[in-house]
Amino acid sequence: MSEQSDHETPRELAGLEVDPALFRGLTGRRTSRRGFMQAGAGAAGALGLSSILAACGVAGTKANSKKAASFDWEAWWKKQKPTKQLIFANWPYYIDTSNNGKDHPSLDMFTKATGINVSYKEVIQNNAPFYAQIAPVLQAGQATGYDIIVITNGWQLTQLLENAWIVPVWMEKVPNFQKYASASVKDPTYNPQSKYGLVWQSGFTGIGYNPKLTGREITSVNDLWDPKFKGHIGMMSDNTELGSIGLLKLGINPPTSNQSDWNKARDILNQQKPLVRQYYDQSYIDALQNGDIWISQAWSGDIYQANLKGYKDLKFVIPDQGVMYWHDNMLIPLHATNPLSALSWMNFYYTPKIAGIVADWVNYITPVPGAQQYVADVIKDSAVANSPLVFPTQADYAKAHDYYTFKNYNDFSNWNNTFNPIIQS
């Protein structure tokens, strides 16, 4: 090191003496860091606050239905021109597939027959998130990008209809519907006269169980309350399914139920709670397969597919008190670019041949009873053709109940507030 003594700053060495106070004043910050942070936070907060006040309140969707009531749909349909495209949004595993999931024979046949190219998108995982995805788009008056969407009957479907975001079906172009559709799907409570959409597939929500573990046959909804199965009972976490089975146990028909009925259903479901192992979403089927639960609320198609996978012990039963009958519906959203293609597909689907091809794959309840003959004779798949899970008998249909259709948001909110605490606590 050098021979400099102590600390001599370079400035002193060079002989430039500066008054330290002046030096500080010249080089110090204009504002302190703390002051800047406070100012920044204040500005950002003011920005946020002004954004609220500027957009004070958010408009509701009810206004839409008033506007749409007087719309002349007949004239609108007549103005539509045929196109060569169809964009079809659906749930996964809900159509026939071949070639490792890359092709869909029914769609290919449709393209060959009509020349319309189908873009099939399996983008719907659940009703609520999908509704949350398309609602802002429709509210802004824009196209969703889909010509057909498949929505289960429930609050989201009711909301779509309430908000007038669905194009009514022009029945003249879908004569096959009147000809081939099952009586049980022609006039559903949530969609009178099938005005706004046609059923794609349906299903039963009944009871699935493993007779080897339960030790006996199951015939009644009361078996889900059997203390012998304590800790091995599964129920659904969807509160419409849960509430409906509670109503069925009490012998109440869900579409005509009211708040006091719901309260009674809530009470017996709370009584069942100590016996229930878990409130499942679709994963009850894994638990049934593993043997974690012995008996559960179940969807008919899931049990059928579990049997195909090798779990032949599992059985589906339609209880004495009745079974819930749900429908997934093909709807045409507002501002769809190819509405006539959508009608064309619906008409093409509602035939024994195409419905049979799809039914052979999907194994849920098809809306075309004639498909059973087709599956038995032409596809020669007797397992599917004879299965009551895919083609229920008249006796089964007699026990089928529809779900409660919500009249408005407050209705829906009341249902939620009644049944959510059972699942959530």
Add this chain to the structure above:
Amino acid sequence: MLNLPNWAYLGFFFVIPLISVLALSVSRGNPEIGYSYTWPLHWGEFSDAIRTYHVQLVRSFWYGIASTVFTLAIAYPVAYWIAFYGGRNKSTYLFLVLLPFFVSYIIRTLAWQFILSDQGIVLGHLKDWGLLSQNFHILSTSWAVIWGLTYNSIPFYVLPLYVAIERIDRRVVRAANDLYANTTWTFLKVILPLSVTGIFAGFLLTFVTNVGDYVNQQVLGGTGTYMIGSVIQDSFFTNQDYPMASALSSILMLLLLVCIWLYARTFGSEAIQDYA
């Protein structure tokens, strides 16, 4: 002024969404009639939220604390071992810790549903050997949820801890040995206090995410394990009750901030500043 991009980013992605959530929680209405504000502001939603969901809030914090403690108990030895005894293969070991994260979160959690199933590879054999009763089950209990949370948080705790422990000057450890400290004393008096910043960083990552978790409960939990994260998700998506969902989110954020502040206070605020 060079900080302006920072402030813009913070303002746009943090402050405005925060204010919007708070604003929505004081609004009233539903999707049909729209949302509007009343003056004075309607704070009733917050008290409603706490009154209806206090059980789930407390439960989520309990699961958060339990899973954080368990994660620390597992992550600390791992991080310590890699830092002190990893030698040349430290990055390999860290990679192995991170490897499960190449698989999606939900699949990792579902894997535990398979492993811990009643007659599965773990419980099935233990039951066959008569070590457990036939009715014993781990799935559908709160311990399964806590384990799921713990498992998914381990890498988040191992990495900050590893960084903190790695930074400890080895000469300090040797000095402790020179001063007649045995391994336990060295650990308690030298290594542990120096790694507190890592513990705090891991705590932030683990506790905050676990309290708001909504996946583990659905897959591994049973009745009576519902967490506040699922409640918020239900409120938002299924019930479309946006004021309630916003109120719950705001309450959760506030409670988490309080917890973090308490933690920092207890373990010395110099820990945060040191890490920052």
